[in-house]
Amino acid sequence: MLSKSQISFIKSLHQKKYRKENRLFIVEGIKSIQEFTQSNFKFHSIYYVGQQNLLPKLPANINLFEINNAELSKISTLQNPQDFLAVVYLPETKKIDPKDLANDFTLVLDGVQDPGNLGTIIRTADWFGFKRIICANDTAEAYNPKTVQATMGSLARVELFYEDLPSLLKNITIPIFGALLHGKSIYKTAWQKEGLIVLGNEGKGISAQVIKLINQAVTIPQVGKAESLNVAISAAIFCSEIARSKN
Numbered sequence: 001m002l003s004k005s006q007i008s009f010i011k012s013l014h015q016k017k018y019r020k021e022n023r024l025f026i027v028e029g030i031k032s033i034q035e036f037t038q039s040n041f042k043f044h045s046i047y048y049v050g051q052q053n054l055l056p057k058l059p060a061n062i063n064l065f066e067i068n069n070a071e072l073s074k075i076s077t078l079q080n081p082q083d084f085l086a087v088v089y090l091p092e093t094k095k096i097d098p099k100d101l102a103n104d105f106t107l108v109l110d111g112v113q114d115p116g117n118l119g120t121i122i123r124t125a126d127w128f129g130f131k132r133i134i135c136a137n138d139t140a141e142a143y144n145p146k147t148v149q150a151t152m153g154s155l156a157r158v159e160l161f162y163e164d165l166p167s168l169l170k171n172i173t174i175p176i177f178g179a180l181l182h183g184k185s186i187y188k189t190a191w192q193k194e195g196l197i198v199l200g201n202e203g204k205g206i207s208a209q210v211i212k213l214i215n216q217a218v219t220i221p222q223v224g225k226a227e228s229l230n231v232a233i234s235a236a237i238f239c240s241e242i243a244r245s246k247n
Contacts, residue, residue: 001067024087027086027088028084028085028149030051030084033046036153038156041091042089043086046064046084047086048085049072049084095163105242106130108134108176109121110207111204114202118139118147123152126158132160134161135161136210166210169196177216179234179238180206180211182219184218186220
C-alpha cells in the first residue's frame with residue numbers, strides 16, 4: 001500500500017517544476033518500460049498491479065511496489081491507467097558537440113510546442129534511424145508525460161539536446177536544410193550524406209533568426225487544398241525521404 005507521501009511525491013512529477021527539481025520523470029505501460037530497461041536510463045522505482053512476471057530482469061536496487069487500481073489511478077497521468085508505472089532518472093544535461101553531427105542527418109525543432117507532436121517526432125525519428133534531435137530552448141519538454149507516452153519507448157533510444165539555436169547554427173559547417181513554404185521540392189533535393197533538418201513552430205514556422213542561417217529551403221509540394229501540414233507529419237516525410245535517399 002502506498003503512503004500519502006509516496007502518492008504526493010509521484011503526483012508532483014506530473015509537473016515540470018518537480019521533474020526538474022527531483023531529476024525524475026514518469027514512464028507508463030509495460031512496453032515503454034521494457035524499452036527503458038534496455039537503455040542507459042536508470043530507474044528509481046516501479047509500481048505495478050498484480051503482474052510482476054511481465055517485468056524484465058531488473059537491477060537489484062530498483063524499488064518495486066505492488067499496488068491496486070485505486071492507487072494506480074491516483075499516481076497515473078493517464079485517463080485509463082495501464083498496469084505499470086515507472087519513475088526514471090533524467091539523463092545528465094549535455095551540450096551537442098558540432099563534430100558529432102558530421103556524416104549524419106539530425107532533426108532540429110525550432111519551437112515545437114505540442115508535447116504530442118514532439119513525442120510523435122521522436123518515435124518517427126527512431127523508426128527511420130535518426131540518433132538525435134536538437135531542440136530550441138522553447139520547444140516542448142521531452143519528459144512531459146504526454147511526450148513520453150507518445151514516443152512509445154523511443155525516447156529511450158533517441159538523444160535530445162536543448163540549445164540556443166542561432167548560437168549553435170552559426171558554428172555548423174554541414175548543410176542546414178529548412179522546411180519552408182517556398183523552397184526546392186523535397187523530392188528533387190540532393191541530400192548527400194549529412195545535414196540538419198530544421199522544422200518550425202506549429203503556427204509560426206521557423207523563427208526569423210534561424211531562417212537566416214538555413215542554407216537550403218525545402219518544400220513538401222502541395223497537391224490538395226489543406227492549409228498546412230502537421231509538424232509531426234512533415235517530420236515523417238523528411239525522415240522517410242532522407243532514409244530513401246541513403247538506400
